[in-house]
Amino acid sequence: MHRHELTDLEWELPAPLIPSAATGRPRVADRQVINGMVYKIRTGVSWRDLPERYGPWKTVYTRFRRYALDRVFTRALQQVQTSADAVGDIDWPVQIDSTIVRAHQHAADTGRKGGSTGREPDDHALGRSRGGLTTKIHLACDSRGRPLAILLTPGQRHDSVCARPLLERIRVPRTGPGRPRCRPDQVIADKAYSSRGFRAYLRRRGIALTxxxxxxxxxxxxxxxxxxxxxxxxxxxxxxxxxxxxRCFNRLKGFHGIATRYEKTATSYEAAVTLASFLLWARSV
Incomplete structure (x- = not known):
């Protein structure tokens, strides 16, 4: 096993969720391709510069894009969250905050003049602020610094506007019957979230706030x-x-492909952040 690759235990978690091809030519092994994706976001290299041990770079990129559109990494993240919640490993005081990520010049060429395409927003979560083109990652994490929900917006979007959509993305399925866990016991945030509307929203949902x-x-x-x-x-x-x-942001930005945005589309960059979040969970359970 090379550096930045999945261990046997880490591979067991997403393996059942990887789509398999029923027909066609024999393809590159799924674990080999996923390791290539992890290597890419960990080091921030170009897709074309992936080491040959992960197979053709076009194969790795094509499957990454397909998994991003099919939300494979999101389901893998929810699965590991479900397993942790079933044994009481998740504390439900939730911290929320955001961080700004500079977009590389390769991420700016998105063809935005044509408008949105499919699931992609018009702006591809790219905004212009003092630092140039940036993306903002809004994050909700548990008391152990593990991501529960992620939301991408343009860099100039204010935190308080995105607080409610972020909390509504928290969705931890149950192992048995019952609806997914969506409501934290407490929300801890800084002054950027101190608006009357957000406080009223939390009170209506019965969520304590700090x-x-x-x-x-x-x-x-x-x-x-x-x-x-x-x-x-x-x-x-x-x-x-x-x-x-x-500290959760610091660990996420340890992935060079997260600390700087190289992906052109919001779907691909969100998939990269979700894959990094899954790895943080997999290494903590």
Missing amino acids: IPEKTDQKHHRRNRGRRGGRPPAFDRQAYRQRNVVE
């Missing part, structure tokens, strides 16, 4: 006197756990 209040919000509330209401509850001890999501 979000500091912005300075201007404090002034507005105090200026209104009694009409301003009471200050929102804030647990300083629980807020100290927010560094967990920052």
Whole structure:
């Protein structure tokens, strides 16, 4: 086994979910191809520069694109989350945050003038900010720093706008009957998520929140006197756990193909982030 390749235990988790071809020529082994994908996102090399031991680079890329569209890596991530939740390995205080990723010049040539195609958004989750073309990764993780949900947006999109769609992406299926687990017990976030609308949304869902209040919000509330209401509850001890999501981002950006976006389409880049998230889970269970 070479560096950056899946161990036997890590391969056992996604192996049953890999689509198999019933007819046609004998193809490159699935594990060999998946190892090529992992090597690519771990090192950030071009598809054409993949080592020959992983087979033809076009084969690896074609299957990666097919698995991205079929959401194979998403199902693999949900499967390992389901197994962890069944044994009580997931704590449901959830931390949310975002990070900005610079897009490489090769990712900018997306042909966006033609509009959206299929599942791809018009902007391919690429936005222009001070750093140039960027993508923002919104992340929800558990108390051990393992990703529960991922959302990609253009880099200039504000965090508070994406908080609700991000939480609605949390979906951990059950091993037996019953609906998937979608509601965390608590949400821990920084001041960027301190909006009245988001606080009201969490209260409606019965989710405890630990979000500091912005300075201007404090002034507005105090200026209104009694009409301003009471200050929102804030647990300083629980807020100290927010560094967990920052450490999760650090581990994800240990994959060079995640720290810099090389993929042209949002679907492919999200699949790469999901595959990296799956590896974080597989190495923690």
